Amino acid sequence: MKLLVVLRMMPDPACELELLEDSSGVDYEWLDFKLNDFDDQALEEAILLKEACGGEVIALACGEGAGRVLQMALARGADRAIEYETEPDEMISSRVIAHDVAAIAKNEGVDLVLTGVQAAEDLHGQLAPYLSAILSWPGLSGTSHVALTDTGLAVSQERGGGVTAHYAVNLPAVLGVQTASKAPRYVSGSKLREASKLPIATAAAEAERLEPSGDLVKLARPERDEAATFLGGTAEDAAAKFLDLIRSGAVA
Amino acid sequence: MKVLVISDPSDTGFEPVSLELITAARNVCGEDGEVTVAALGHPDAAKDQFGAADKVVSLLSETVGLPTAEAAQAALASLVVEDRPDVVLVAYSALGLDIGPWLAARCDLDMLAYVTGLERDGADLLVRSQIYGGKLDATSRIGAGCVLSLTPGAFEAAPSQPASDVLTRGTDAEAGNSSRLTGVDRPELTGVDLTQADRILCVGRGIGDETGIEQARGLATALSAELAGSRPVVDGGLLEKLRQVGKSGQKVKPGLYIALGVSGAPEHLEGMSSAEAIVAINSDPDAPIFNVAHYVATCDMFDFMDALEELLEENPVAAAGNAA
Numbered sequence A: 001m002k003l004l005v006v007l008r009m010m011p012d013p014a015c016e017l018e019l020l021e022d023s024s025g026v027d028y029e030w031l032d033f034k035l036n037d038f039d040d041q042a043l044e045e046a047i048l049l050k051e052a053c054g055g056e057v058i059a060l061a062c063g064e065g066a067g068r069v070l071q072m073a074l075a076r077g078a079d080r081a082i083e084y085e086t087e088p089d090e091m092i093s094s095r096v097i098a099h100d101v102a103a104i105a106k107n108e109g110v111d112l113v114l115t116g117v118q119a120a121e122d123l124h125g126q127l128a129p130y131l132s133a134i135l136s137w138p139g140l141s142g143t144s145h146v147a148l149t150d151t152g153l154a155v156s157q158e159r160g161g162g163v164t165a166h167y168a169v170n171l172p173a174v175l176g177v178q179t180a181s182k183a184p185r186y187v188s189g190s191k192l193r194e195a196s197k198l199p200i201a202t203a204a205a206e207a208e209r210l211e212p213s214g215d216l217v218k219l220a221r222p223e224r225d226e227a228a229t230f231l232g233g234t235a236e237d238a239a240a241k242f243l244d245l246i247r248s249g250a251v252a
Numbered sequence B: 001m002k003v004l005v006i007s008d009p010s011d012t013g014f015e016p017v018s019l020e021l022i023t024a025a026r027n028v029c030g031e032d033g034e035v036t037v038a039a040l041g042h043p044d045a046a047k048d049q050f051g052a053a054d055k056v057v058s059l060l061s062e063t064v065g066l067p068t069a070e071a072a073q074a075a076l077a078s079l080v081v082e083d084r085p086d087v088v089l090v091a092y093s094a095l096g097l098d099i100g101p102w103l104a105a106r107c108d109l110d111m112l113a114y115v116t117g118l119e120r121d122g123a124d125l126l127v128r129s130q131i132y133g134g135k136l137d138a139t140s141r142i143g144a145g146c147v148l149s150l151t152p153g154a155f156e157a158a159p160s161q162p163a164s165d166v167l168t169r170g171t172d173a174e175a176g177n178s179s180r181l182t183g184v185d186r187p188e189l190t191g192v193d194l195t196q197a198d199r200i201l202c203v204g205r206g207i208g209d210e211t212g213i214e215q216a217r218g219l220a221t222a223l224s225a226e227l228a229g230s231r232p233v234v235d236g237g238l239l240e241k242l243r244q245v246g247k248s249g250q251k252v253k254p255g256l257y258i259a260l261g262v263s264g265a266p267e268h269l270e271g272m273s274s275a276e277a278i279v280a281i282n283s284d285p286d287a288p289i290f291n292v293a294h295y296v297a298t299c300d301m302f303d304f305m306d307a308l309e310e311l312l313e314e315n316p317v318a319a320a321g322n323a324a
Helices: A037-053 A066-076 A094-108 A127-135 A189-195 A235-248 B017-029 B043-049 B069-083 B094-106 B210-222 B231-235 B266-272 B301-314
Strands: A002-011 A033-035 A056-062 A080-084 A112-116 A139-148 A153-158 A164-169 A173-177 A201-203 A215-220 B002-006 B034-040 B055-059 B087-091 B110-121 B124-131 B136-142 B146-150 B179-185 B199-203 B226-229 B256-260 B277-281 B295-297
Touching: A002 A037, A002 A066, A002 A094, A033 A037, A037 A056, A037 A066, A037 A112, A037 A139, A037 A173, A037 B231, A056 A066, A056 A094, A066 A080, A066 A189, A080 A094, A094 A127, A094 B094, A112 A127, A127 A139, A127 A173, A127 B094, A139 A164, A139 B069, A139 B094, A153 A173, A235 B277, A235 B295, A235 B301, B002 B017, B002 B069, B017 B034, B017 B087, B017 B110, B017 B146, B034 B043, B034 B069, B043 B055, B055 B069, B069 B094, B087 B094, B094 B110, B094 B146, B110 B136, B124 B146, B199 B210, B210 B226, B210 B301, B226 B231, B256 B301
Parallel strands: A002 A056, A002 A112, A056 A080, A080 A201, A112 A173, A139 A173, B002 B034, B002 B087, B034 B055, B087 B146, B110 B146, B199 B226, B199 B256, B256 B277, B277 B295
Antiparallel strands: A002 A033, A139 A153, A153 A164, A164 B179, A215 B136, B110 B124, B124 B136
């Protein structure tokens, strides 16, 4: 089986986001970038599938630091790496990249595309259902387990409240992964060093693209309910005031 | 404006967000507009509940339980092509996620996700979306011909009332048959049930590893709270799935919710923002959890846990509520 996993670099969720002066976008200058969490899960699921039933994993990555993440993907068990070039200092819109990713999936003749169920920047919608529509392949998002069967895939989907739905899906298919069947593996420094010698191919935008949707008027921090009570400036103060709340019965 | 609302089915009826979509549709359709609900499956429940819309169309009416994304996509695409709605509203849910961008690509429509606010501005809509895990609100101007995916809980529910009539629309039996539902699991009612807890101590991604979890577990016990985690903690294998709070975990409403190092992405807030009292400790002053918390401190979660441990050792607290 041939698998394609799509990895997107996103601003580190722990990073403070500064806005450009005219609020038209995020200032990317000092941001740290990290692999989208869900894409990390998708990578793990792809490698687990390969280990269980053989085949080849192609990792496709885009965004700031994509090369570094592709080396990590190779160290974890991906067979080939492709860096897909996107506009620097711009949001990665899943809608905009979808046609290119679909074209790569087709050209490579893959049986299954996996990517994270969502990403921080997919204002214009999520990648997996776009790919599913463009490729006319069945798709399923929010997956928590994937296994190969005689007729295709057995896929589990999380629906909240602990409810899990199970599906049989024919190949080729597209999956938006929520959680891999196992937590992403640790990769050692020596494996990373070995992988850093492997080649990384590049792919540029080629296909006719979908445009971003609507005009972005502004970005802003959400309004905050200023009625919140501050528990203090230091951890010690906060801990003491927090216990006062409980002891006084101010909170349940 | 003609607004098409795509109901969000459960395996027995419809999710509450379906009625919230009708409210959002009413807000923007205008006086000469029309709100149509496309009910996926469960035609009887649709007739009972969706009377706040002008029209109710039942799709996949023969489907028992949950429809597959593929079947829903095919049925909806044919309806959209025929009816040409100006705006399509869908829930940001497991099924809705697979419907929105798919319809946009297939029916040549624009698409905005994570929508929490919506207003009409002449022929356009001004749409507010939460991006970057709820850290920023993006306002977009968008014209007719779009799909909007709405976050559950962002709009009031429209009244649930009987509809005078439900039109049943047949579907192409051949469409959407490359995936099928094979079963639905419900959580076993053994072990922890967060939905019944009076106090919950929830840790976020910053908890790091087993050592952090053990410290948090000790504090949870000392505070008579159940230990819970946000999605990254559970996905990382540090806590079991039954202890996950949020969209893909449990929806909880305890008397006291203590969030340590939880950033508060919209998917997490969906599961806990109606807790009676929310205490949030986070070192990031921009963490969205602060937007819903009642008691807040900006400090390192480990410093806070160390300080709390020390104080509790000197002087333990009594158990919560009537358990004392």
